[in-house]
Amino acid sequence: MYKFYLILFISGLSSTILQAQTKISGKITDKKNHPLQGVNVSIKDAYDGATSAADGTFSFTTDASGEQSIIFSLNTYQTQEQKVNLSGPVTLSIILRNDISQLRIVTISAGSIEASSEKNNTVLKPLDIVTTGGAMADIVSALKTLPGTQQTNDKEGLFVRGGTGYETQTFIDGLLVRNPFYSGLPDMPGRGRFSPFLFKGTTFSSGGYSAQYGQGLSSALVLESQDLPDRSSYTLGVSPIGLSGGLNELSKDKKGSFGIEADYTNLGPYLNVIKPKFEPSVNPEIIGTSANFRRKTSKTGMLKFYGYSNWTHMGSIRPSFEYAGARELFEMKNQNVYTNLSYKELLGNEWKINAGISYSTNTDRITLDTMPKNSDPLKIHNLSQLAQGRVMLTKNIGSFSALRFGGEYQYAVENAEYNGYKANYTDNYSAAFAEGDIYFTPQFVGRVGGRMEYSSKIGKMNLAPRVSLAYKLDQNSQLSLAYGDYYQKPEQQYLRFKPDLDYMKATHYIASFQRVANNYTLRVEAFYKKYHKLVKTSPDTATNGTGYAKGIELFWRDRKSVKNLDYWVSYSYLDTKRNYLTYPYEVQPDFAAKHTFSVVTKYYISSITTNIGLTYSFATGRPYYNPNLPVNQFMSQKTIDYNSVGLSVSYLTSIRKAFTILVLSVNNVGNFKQVYGYHYSTDAMRREAITPNIPRFIYLGMFMSFGIDRRQETIDNL
Amino acid sequence: MMKTFVLSFCLLVTTFSMSFAQSAQYQGAMAKQIALLDDPANRGPEKMQEIANTFERIAAAEKTQWLPYYYAAYCYVMNAVAEKDKSKVDAIDDKAQNAILQADALAPKNDEIYCIRSLVATARIGVDPQTRGMQYGSESATWLAQAGQINKDNPRVDLLQGQSLYYTPEQFGGSKEKAKEKFELALKKFAAFKPASVIAPHWGEEYTKQLLGK
Numbered sequence: 001m002y003k004f005y006l007i008l009f010i011s012g013l014s015s016t017i018l019q020a021q022t023k024i025s026g027k028i029t030d031k032k033n034h035p036l037q038g039v040n041v042s043i044k045d046a047y048d049g050a051t052s053a054a055d056g057t058f059s060f061t062t063d064a065s066g067e068q069s070i071i072f073s074l075n076t077y078q079t080q081e082q083k084v085n086l087s088g089p090v091t092l093s094i095i096l097r098n099d100i101s102q103l104r105i106v107t108i109s110a111g112s113i114e115a116s117s118e119k120n121n122t123v124l125k126p127l128d129i130v131t132t133g134g135a136m137a138d139i140v141s142a143l144k145t146l147p148g149t150q151q152t153n154d155k156e157g158l159f160v161r162g163g164t165g166y167e168t169q170t171f172i173d174g175l176l177v178r179n180p181f182y183s184g185l186p187d188m189p190g191r192g193r194f195s196p197f198l199f200k201g202t203t204f205s206s207g208g209y210s211a212q213y214g215q216g217l218s219s220a221l222v223l224e225s226q227d228l229p230d231r232s233s234y235t236l237g238v239s240p241i242g243l244s245g246g247l248n249e250l251s252k253d254k255k256g257s258f259g260i261e262a263d264y265t266n267l268g269p270y271l272n273v274i275k276p277k278f279e280p281s282v283n284p285e286i287i288g289t290s291a292n293f294r295r296k297t298s299k300t301g302m303l304k305f306y307g308y309s310n311w312t313h314m315g316s317i318r319p320s321f322e323y324a325g326a327r328e329l330f331e332m333k334n335q336n337v338y339t340n341l342s343y344k345e346l347l348g349n350e351w352k353i354n355a356g357i358s359y360s361t362n363t364d365r366i367t368l369d370t371m372p373k374n375s376d377p378l379k380i381h382n383l384s385q386l387a388q389g390r391v392m393l394t395k396n397i398g399s400f401s402a403l404r405f406g407g408e409y410q411y412a413v414e415n416a417e418y419n420g421y422k423a424n425y426t427d428n429y430s431a432a433f434a435e436g437d438i439y440f441t442p443q444f445v446g447r448v449g450g451r452m453e454y455s456s457k458i459g460k461m462n463l464a465p466r467v468s469l470a471y472k473l474d475q476n477s478q479l480s481l482a483y484g485d486y487y488q489k490p491e492q493q494y495l496r497f498k499p500d501l502d503y504m505k506a507t508h509y510i511a512s513f514q515r516v517a518n519n520y521t522l523r524v525e526a527f528y529k530k531y532h533k534l535v536k537t538s539p540d541t542a543t544n545g546t547g548y549a550k551g552i553e554l555f556w557r558d559r560k561s562v563k564n565l566d567y568w569v570s571y572s573y574l575d576t577k578r579n580y581l582t583y584p585y586e587v588q589p590d591f592a593a594k595h596t597f598s599v600v601t602k603y604y605i606s607s608i609t610t611n612i613g614l615t616y617s618f619a620t621g622r623p624y625y626n627p628n629l630p631v632n633q634f635m636s637q638k639t640i641d642y643n644s645v646g647l648s649v650s651y652l653t654s655i656r657k658a659f660t661i662l663v664l665s666v667n668n669v670g671n672f673k674q675v676y677g678y679h680y681s682t683d684a685m686r687r688e689a690i691t692p693n694i695p696r697f698i699y700l701g702m703f704m705s706f707g708i709d710r711r712q713e714t715i716d717n718l
Numbered sequence: 719m720m721k722t723f724v725l726s727f728c729l730l731v732t733t734f735s736m737s738f739a740q741s742a743q744y745q746g747a748m749a750k751q752i753a754l755l756d757d758p759a760n761r762g763p764e765k766m767q768e769i770a771n772t773f774e775r776i777a778a779a780e781k782t783q784w785l786p787y788y789y790a791a792y793c794y795v796m797n798a799v800a801e802k803d804k805s806k807v808d809a810i811d812d813k814a815q816n817a818i819l820q821a822d823a824l825a826p827k828n829d830e831i832y833c834i835r836s837l838v839a840t841a842r843i844g845v846d847p848q849t850r851g852m853q854y855g856s857e858s859a860t861w862l863a864q865a866g867q868i869n870k871d872n873p874r875v876d877l878l879q880g881q882s883l884y885y886t887p888e889q890f891g892g893s894k895e896k897a898k899e900k901f902e903l904a905l906k907k908f909a910a911f912k913p914a915s916v917i918a919p920h921w922g923e924e925y926t927k928q929l930l931g932k
Contacts, residue, residue, distance in 0.1 A: 037764070038764065038767045038768075038771070040774055040775065042771075042778065044778075045778065045779050046775075046779050047743065047747050047772075047775055047776050047779055048775075049771070049772070049775045051767060051768040051771040051772075054764075075809065075813060076809070230853070230856055230857065230860070231860070518805040519805075606887065609887055654888075654891050659891070
């Protein structure tokens, strides 16, 4: 009897096996009927399946029967599921669609160049900023190799598209930085205060930027601070002009970190060897300290603190212009403190919050004296303080679109004292903004929004609409348009004395084409900017100045054509005129050059682990004011063309356990004569060319780091 | 009585053979693919993709096994390392990353998985060594160090550490001599290494000998 059952059982088993061997075959193509290779074809929850061949065909047999799902998956394509009834051989013809989330979607790009370590598709990487020859690891110096900027090395700040340095604002994690530059001596502006390594992302916007940011007529420099480090590290830097050291500790649970850094710079010994044009009255000294703290507050939340304080003391003695034979002293002590606390978190339901507060204070104590002359020196004491708070909420809509809105409040104290005479004021500034990035298709995006601002000092509200459109032509190319209104308070030296000044205003129009492939980038951008209500100081101080700027800019970067060589070329054509300050009519201002050109090259020699960066910058002459000329020839004379070659060589090695880098950095290698303009004495009898105080600066330094290989980071980082 | 006994016996046999069949099917399918993987004739990108696809199908069917994901990641990372067109490496490496993270979720704190995570980071360096060397080099070393802490007898940890030393210029802390020491240590450990099963990770001995021969 049991034999019967056994036979029944065995025959039953084998019959199912025989019965179930079903053949499944077919062909897979994309929408354009091109065969797709490598597609994983599988029966849901079973081993059976196959991989499609070069001609898109596949074939396999399976034991499964009845209603089954067959899954087709291939990277960058949408996974497709097909129901089949396996009662006999099945032939399938499958078309897979591109996965839109895998396609590079279009992003707003008009007017902005982004350096980010997180996104692949950016024009620059943060490291590019520090390996730029001659930039000496100064963010702003490196940005001056990009289109839209001016080579104004006698004036503080970044001069963009016919705007002054004051018209560019710097933001860290959304918060305004009131004094982003070291205080410098006359005609010798200070470099930027912040190391590029503090930031994981830098966006340089030369116009048409988001309604999130305000109070910059021309440009916004948006910096995004680093998150947690990978591990703890310790650094030491030595050079003939200073010392620096720091530590960065990652907590045991890897959810927090803190760091402190200190540096001391004394240019005295250097200036004893290389005689500067003007004799220093004291040995220039800089002491800097900084501290940071970062903590993950949840899986998605992060709290970050960054604080910085800095003391500088410097001065110069130069021949007097007004009193022949006498000499003028200019001496300055600066103290600066900057603190920034920011918080970000996902709130669920596609909401995100970014919030921050900051406080900063800057004191300049300046002594001006004419020697020998029997009067008391002029003492100037300037103090500016800024406290601010900002909240922004973002709501994601669908796969790509997002709405952003928020507000900010700034409380600013601006105190000035001239020989005991005080001119102080405070300003309460508040702003609200709303903006939407709306994707009509993954290839077409519009950013529409606006910003409302109120300054208590001016006592007026303004409303600034902003619109950007971007359309992706193919995988790598896109067209962009932008329009926006930008308002800015007049500089505090005017606002201090004239309470009835209005906001200055600029309207931007930008059209650009950008092509970013893996190793090539091409950007062409045309812009028109109209200025309204610029500050005029003559005949009266009033906001009734006018102006415009228009131009075309080109950027080309190539990282492939020559092995190990990475280079970029920027060219800017600028046509700008303005009637502001003492100008009698609209004229090309003294900070604007018509043609600006830069080539940045970086060459890495791996056999000797040495990086060589060479940068050439050129600008046509800038107008200057000659008081001996009649009014109808105002600013009609121009300086000689500007030429500069910057070099940096960095050799990477190890000394015992320490990763070590030796850096040689030279600016103006060719020792080209550089003239930024001319000073005239009040009687117009004497004039002097404005030239660099040290025409060629040579820097040699050694940086060691322990725990983490930061040699690449430290390149050129003075 | 007899009938009931036979019937229940038959049922028992059927159930047993079914569950055994499933496990045997898994073991068999895995062993077959791993044999393909061990065969140098299958090193091309298309073949590796095909093997990876099979591992992914097994993974999708098995749900609780980490090894199919592990091997799929291994196939992808081998393709990523071998890819000549550097612009394609990140996309391939993303697939490796994706698969190894799924393995990691099923088997946390596993030295073999950490070895692959290290390789995934190493593969990314090649795309842009100057910009990425620092970040991914340190990430790669971190995974290996953690793998070594979990299992100090894993020869693949020493092999990969040696490989990193071998290909890193001396100025960056690389050293052919130290690499040689690591390779010799790895070979000793390979000699003593007993894979947990026929389908457990066992690759690397031949490759270590090749590198040592250079």
